Structures are given as C-alpha cells and as structure tokens.
Amino acid sequence: MNGAVDLVIRFLLFAMLHSIAALPGVQQRIGNMFPRGFRFYRAAYNLAALVTFGWVMAAWPLSPVIYLVPGSASLAFHAVQAFTLLQMIRCISRTGMADFLGIRHPSREDAAHELVTTGCYGTVRHPLYTLAMVFCLFNPLMTVKWLLFTLMAGGYFVMGAVVEERRLEREFGDAYRSYRRQVPMLIPRRRKPVAKE
Known part of the structure; x- marks a missing residue:
C-alpha cells in the first residue's frame, strides 16, 4: 500500500x-x-x-525529506519543542494532572469541575491544541509524512475544539459564553497596549 x-x-x-x-x-x-x-x-x-x-x-x-534544519539552527528548533512540552505540562497542571492522566483519587470522583480561564487558558481557549501544533511545526526534520500528519492533526484539533466547546457550553452556560467572547480559540491575539494617561 x-x-x-x-x-x-x-x-x-x-x-x-x-x-x-x-x-x-x-x-x-x-x-x-x-x-x-x-x-x-x-x-x-x-x-x-x-x-x-x-x-x-x-x-x-521512509517518506521523502522536505527539509532538514542544519547544525545549531536545529538546536533552536528543538529548544522551541522542549519549551512547548513544558508549557503543555503547565497547562495540564492547571486543570489537574491526575484528571488528565486518569489517576484521580476515588474520593474526588464526584468533585465539581471548575472552568479554568487563567494562565495559558487566558491566552487561548485550547492551549494544548495550539502548543501541539507549534511542536509539530518546529520539527527540524520535515518529511512528507510529518507534514501530512501535521495537516491532519491541525484539522482534527479544530474539529475537536468545536465539539469540546459545545460540551463546555452545556456544562458552564453563560460563564463559558462570556469566556469565549474574551479569549480566542486557538491563535493568540496581540494584546492592545495600555493607554498612558
């Protein structure tokens, strides 16, 4: 095949x-x-x-290579990927690492979930998807396979974000609708400078 x-x-x-x-x-x-x-x-x-x-x-x-970032420049790409992974861990910890991994203690099974809107969730509503795309795009070895995977993953993330937003709107109602109006979905907005008096 x-x-x-x-x-x-x-x-x-x-x-x-x-x-x-x-x-x-x-x-x-x-x-x-x-x-x-x-x-x-x-x-x-x-x-x-x-x-x-x-x-x-x-x-x-063994898919064809599109480009290979040479020498020390590839270290910069790897540094971006490492930073991205650290940011993903920080984002997961804001919503609960144990919940994410599926190792939540039984005594917390029925604990109410809170809508997290600070930290990385104050920059975009789906920071894990955004960070995963940054990780994929900064792979210093770009093959046709990796590019195709990145494009498919990007489409899947957008669809996943839309489905997830419907669930979150049902769960949190007006609080989520207000959050959605203030924070972009996947691509951070440039912050407006604060006017000096």
Whole structure:
C-alpha cells in the first residue's frame, strides 16, 4: 500500500476511535456496564490513545525529506519543542494532572469541575491544541509524512475544539459564553497596549 494512503487510513481510524471513546454517551454506557471499573476509564483511554498513536506513526517510515534544519539552527528548533512540552505540562497542571492522566483519587470522583480561564487558558481557549501544533511545526526534520500528519492533526484539533466547546457550553452556560467572547480559540491575539494617561 502507498505510504501516504496507509498513514491517512491509520490516522482516520485513530481519530474515529479516539473521538467515539470520548463521547459522553459512550462513556455513560461503559460506566453502566462496568460501574466499579469506570474510574479507570480515563487511564485506559489514554493508554489506548498512546498505543494507537504509535501505530499511526509507524506508517510510512521512509517518506521523502522536505527539509532538514542544519547544525545549531536545529538546536533552536528543538529548544522551541522542549519549551512547548513544558508549557503543555503547565497547562495540564492547571486543570489537574491526575484528571488528565486518569489517576484521580476515588474520593474526588464526584468533585465539581471548575472552568479554568487563567494562565495559558487566558491566552487561548485550547492551549494544548495550539502548543501541539507549534511542536509539530518546529520539527527540524520535515518529511512528507510529518507534514501530512501535521495537516491532519491541525484539522482534527479544530474539529475537536468545536465539539469540546459545545460540551463546555452545556456544562458552564453563560460563564463559558462570556469566556469565549474574551479569549480566542486557538491563535493568540496581540494584546492592545495600555493607554498612558
């Protein structure tokens, strides 16, 4: 099979399975079937996502190279990627690292979620998607496979953000609508300078 076609098929299967497993209705059905084990759902979901993502990235191992950033300039690209990863960790910690990883303590299962609008969430509403795109774009070795993956991931992030916003609007109502009016979705806005008196 053509490498590009294989990559696209694998990515679409990954995106479909990942999206279906994230649907509240699917989660509720699984919770009804396995009420005691449901607290491990997020951890299992993350593990399945990691395994299937590895399967996607194993496709087309010898795709053509578009460019390779040479020498010390590649170190700058890697530095941007490292900074991006650190920022992603900071963003996840604002909403709860244990929740994200699916290792939340049972005593916190029913704790109410709060709408986080500060820190990285005060710059864009979906900072993890924005940062993931920056990470992809600053890969110093750009192959056709990586470019195709980056484009597909970008489209998936936009669709995921739209779906997630509907859920957040249902959950937080007017508070989320107000937040959405003030903070851009994915691309930070240039802040207006404060007028001096």
